[in-house]
Amino acid sequence: MRTPAGIECKYFYGDYYRGRNNEECRLLKEASQKWQPNFCKTCPIPSITRANSCEYMHLNARITKPALAFFKPRVQISAFCEKTHRNIVEPHIGCGECHPRLAEFEEQ
Numbered sequence: 001m002r003t004p005a006g007i008e009c010k011y012f013y014g015d016y017y018r019g020r021n022n023e024e025c026r027l028l029k030e031a032s033q034k035w036q037p038n039f040c041k042t043c044p045i046p047s048i049t050r051a052n053s054c055e056y057m058h059l060n061a062r063i064t065k066p067a068l069a070f071f072k073p074r075v076q077i078s079a080f081c082e083k084t085h086r087n088i089v090e091p092h093i094g095c096g097e098c099h100p101r102l103a104e105f106e107e108q
Contacts, residue, residue: 001013001014003040003043003046004023004037004038004040005040005041005043007040007046008046009025009040009043009045009046009049010049011025011026011027011028011045012024012025012026012040013025013026023035023037025039025040025061027045027059027060027061028061028062028063028075031060031061031062033061033062033063034063038072039063039073039074039075042074042075043074043075044075044077044091045059045061045075045077047092048077048079048091048092051092051093052091052092052093052094054081054094054095054098054099056081056082056083056084056095056098057079057080057081057082057088057091057094057095057098058079058080058081058082059077059078059079059091060077060078060079060080061075061076061077062075062076062078063075063076064076077091079091081094081095081097081098083095083097083098084097084098
């Protein structure tokens with residue numbers, strides 16, 4: 001479903017049936033975090049899901065509040081691979097075990 005920022009995200013849900021206006025991020029709701037529509041503008045989740053569709057990657061989201069007052073809160077993502085049981089450093093790429101790189105694309 002399209003987010004308020006106009007990006008397709010599988011974790012965003014909007015219920016607009018018969019005049020309703022209920023919107024939520026189900027990934028933040030799962031983590032008991034309060035969602036706001038402006039979080040969708042800078043959220044990395046849509047780009048991660050477009051780049052990596054690994055079935056074993058589990059995303060966790062949380063809202064981080066910067067130390068300086070003039071910066072806005074943002075969504076921060078951490079990822080975990082359920083197949084290899086380890087944290088993923090770069091969620092756009094994945095853990096490297098589930099989908100190994102092809103030899104033709106690796107730099108020598």
